[in-house]
Amino acid sequence: MTATTNALPATRIDYATTLDQRSKMLILVGVLLSLFLSSLDQTIVSTALPRIVADLRGIELLAWVSTSYLLASTAMVPIYGKLSDIYGRKIILLFGISVFLLGSVLCGLSNSMIQLVIYRGVQGFGAAALTSTAFAIPADIFAPAERARYMGVFGAVFGLASVLGPFIGGLLTDAISWHWVFFVNLPIGVVAMAFIAVKLPKLHSGVQSKIDYAGAITLLVAVVPLLLALTLDKAQNAWTSPLILGLLALSVVGLVLFFVAESRASSPILPLHLFRNRTFAITSMTSVVIGITLFAAIFFLSIYMVNVLGASATEAGTTLIPLMLSLVLASIVSSQIVQHTGRYKPIIVVGMVLIVIALWWLTTLTTDTSPWMVRLRMIVLGMGLGPAMPMLNLAMQNAVPREDIGAATASRQFFQQIGQVVGSAVFGVVLTTTLTTALTTNLAPLRAQLPPAMAAQLDPAALRNGPMAGGEGATGASADPAARIAQAITERFTAQRDLLTRALRDADPAAIQTLTADPQTPAQLKELLGSVSAMPATAREQALTNTLTALDAAQAQAITQGQAIGAQISQAVKSAFAASITGIYRYAIALAVLALILALFLPELPLRGGRHEPVVSLE
Numbered sequence: 001m002t003a004t005t006n007a008l009p010a011t012r013i014d015y016a017t018t019l020d021q022r023s024k025m026l027i028l029v030g031v032l033l034s035l036f037l038s039s040l041d042q043t044i045v046s047t048a049l050p051r052i053v054a055d056l057r058g059i060e061l062l063a064w065v066s067t068s069y070l071l072a073s074t075a076m077v078p079i080y081g082k083l084s085d086i087y088g089r090k091i092i093l094l095f096g097i098s099v100f101l102l103g104s105v106l107c108g109l110s111n112s113m114i115q116l117v118i119y120r121g122v123q124g125f126g127a128a129a130l131t132s133t134a135f136a137i138p139a140d141i142f143a144p145a146e147r148a149r150y151m152g153v154f155g156a157v158f159g160l161a162s163v164l165g166p167f168i169g170g171l172l173t174d175a176i177s178w179h180w181v182f183f184v185n186l187p188i189g190v191v192a193m194a195f196i197a198v199k200l201p202k203l204h205s206g207v208q209s210k211i212d213y214a215g216a217i218t219l220l221v222a223v224v225p226l227l228l229a230l231t232l233d234k235a236q237n238a239w240t241s242p243l244i245l246g247l248l249a250l251s252v253v254g255l256v257l258f259f260v261a262e263s264r265a266s267s268p269i270l271p272l273h274l275f276r277n278r279t280f281a282i283t284s285m286t287s288v289v290i291g292i293t294l295f296a297a298i299f300f301l302s303i304y305m306v307n308v309l310g311a312s313a314t315e316a317g318t319t320l321i322p323l324m325l326s327l328v329l330a331s332i333v334s335s336q337i338v339q340h341t342g343r344y345k346p347i348i349v350v351g352m353v354l355i356v357i358a359l360w361w362l363t364t365l366t367t368d369t370s371p372w373m374v375r376l377r378m379i380v381l382g383m384g385l386g387p388a389m390p391m392l393n394l395a396m397q398n399a400v401p402r403e404d405i406g407a408a409t410a411s412r413q414f415f416q417q418i419g420q421v422v423g424s425a426v427f428g429v430v431l432t433t434t435l436t437t438a439l440t441t442n443l444a445p446l447r448a449q450l451p452p453a454m455a456a457q458l459d460p461a462a463l464r465n466g467p468m469a470g471g472e473g474a475t476g477a478s479a480d481p482a483a484r485i486a487q488a489i490t491e492r493f494t495a496q497r498d499l500l501t502r503a504l505r506d507a508d509p510a511a512i513q514t515l516t517a518d519p520q521t522p523a524q525l526k527e528l529l530g531s532v533s534a535m536p537a538t539a540r541e542q543a544l545t546n547t548l549t550a551l552d553a554a555q556a557q558a559i560t561q562g563q564a565i566g567a568q569i570s571q572a573v574k575s576a577f578a579a580s581i582t583g584i585y586r587y588a589i590a591l592a593v594l595a596l597i598l599a600l601f602l603p604e605l606p607l608r609g610g611r612h613e614p615v616v617s618l619e
Contacts, residue, residue: 024141028150030200032157033192034093035134037100038127039161040168041185042069046299047169047316048178050306052116055178061113062432066299067424068117071227072124073131074417078269079216080132081410089133089140090200094193096129101189108182131417132410139397139405150335154390160328167318174312214261215269221254223418230425270411271404279399280408282602283392284415289595290389291419296427296588297359297381298323300581303431305374307577308367319371323378323385330386338607344395345604347387352596354384359592362585367574388599399605427584434583438576446569485562485569493555497548504544507533 045065053062084092103123110116138150172180229247237243262268274280298320305316334347358381365374393412400408503511512529515521521529525547532540 026199027137027141028153030093030192030196031134031137032153033195034097034130035154036157036161037097037185037188037192038130038134039157040165040188041100041104041123041127041182042165044165044169044172044181044184047165047302047320048173048181050303050316051173051178053113056111056113056116061117062428064117064424064428065113065120066295067227067421067428068121069124069127070417070421070424071223072121073128074124074414074421075216075220075223076125076128077132077414077417078219078407078410080129081136081407082212082267082269084129084133084136089137090196092129093133093196093200096126096133097189097193097196099123099126100130101186102126104182104185104189108179110179131413135393135413136405136409139409154331160324167321170312170316170318212261212265212267212269215258215265218254218258218261219269222251222258223254223421225254226251227421227425230422230429269407270414271407274400274404274408274411277400279603279605280396280411282598283396283412286392286595286598286602287412287416288419288422289591289598290392291416291421292423292426293355293359293419293588293591293595294385295420295423296584296591297362299424300427300431300584301374301378304365304577304581305371308365308574308581309369309371309374311371315371319374320378322375323382326379326382327386328382330383331390334387334391338391338394342607343604344391344607345599345602348391348395348599348602349596351384351386351388351391352592352599354380355388356384356589356592356596358384359585359589363582363589365578365582365585367571367578394607395602395604398607399603427587430584430587431580435576435580438579439573442572442576443569446565446572449565483566485566486559489555489558489562493551493558497551500547500551501544503529504532504540504547507540 049062049065052065080092080096100123103119103121103126106119106122107116110119135154138154142150168184169181172178172184225247229244229251259272262270262272275284301319302316305311305319311319330351334351338344338347358377361377361380365377393409396408396412397405499511499515502508503515512532516526516529528543528547532543535543
């Protein structure tokens, strides 16, 4: 073909009519590979989070492991969308994968929570290029009526990554180390880069426009202070503190400046005129709510499985498999229904209803819920998410002008990720706050039954990290409060046994003095210790035998009592985690109902079947 883009520099290239089906399929494979890489990382990391928190000791930064990733990714999605229009999708994809892989290596080498948070931001900076192009390219190469057929494929890839991710993440975490959940991205990324470099066309739009630097900067000024205000520890910085109020004020100023910059930009990151389109406005608002709800539904499930049901990381990961399988199936089936009927609004509404039902069912989780009942809840949630998410994207792309499809797609993705960022920040604060309160309340009567030194170890702030807070290998006995108490009792009695042996058998003056000065030593034993130096060796041996026999009985009784208290502590910790997480799901229900109400007001337009712009031939 002969290139005529220089003759028509302002005409958008219509790939739907200029590319043959084979080229479109090759492009689609490249897009799906990049989307698979990005999706796989997010699901792998969520499974390993309980072990990461236990190892690096930083539950107060737990939400930021996702927040930093989503913050960097969210801020860059619209910018990458504009850059891919200017320089072509291919080069942006390759750049994004390269940065993403660099961030993966750094995350795997992290030895503190703050390092992990920073390097997750690097990952997010690269991942934004993957998601922005992955969802924009299908809008370039397929008309809406044809595009509906492929929405299910995107859901299937996301579902496949989500099925494999938790399983692989749990397996790597349990068998090797959580560090490998990041290193596993390298071989997948190399394969994706090789395919894209060889098979993917440049995918240049043919439209030359300037980068909206003012919009990008003011967007960061609006978003970053807001997230900081939401996530900072409110025990140290209350909502009314000068720091929090200052950050919120700065965010408002940034938002105002962003709107001013966008209204004046010749090629804005977020075209404000799109909000006059009712479908775009509703899908944008719904995307924010869905983003928050999706984060709450999935992110906290692994924490529940590990810290309440005592599951391993692998078992926690497999709990998400039914969610993703039902999501994939529902996505494919709903896509085929829309392809044949042209009706997408009923599918979206039904999906929203199922999401509300699933979230309500999740609020009924208890410390006794079986893993299979958790999986059933995940199946219902997947049946709701599968139709709702891709069909919202289709509805938006079908409603906006063709020349705005790229910007609108990036904007919808931006709003969904904004929702995820806000969800991670808000629900992270909710979890740490409610969990500390619940732990303090549940443990107060139990701490009163323990010796001061042992009671001091039941610190609610430390137990927020979960029963695995003893380190990366803290599983089994070391992770069980009853076993810990029994171990502490055994160590104390072992020391006492050694002291008695030296005092009674060897007549050691230092040991005798230590036991005599101990107020917990019985008066009868103190009297015996006072005359032990004058006793013959056989009498001392007999006295030692009798004393150790009594000590063994006392130890057995103490261990029995300690294990009973330990079991109560374990149940108290599990109850605190279960109550905090189900409380988060109650908040999520309200958001899901809001999304359902918004979906009811969504206009349903006939799916466009073809392109009508001037056709531009390509080389």
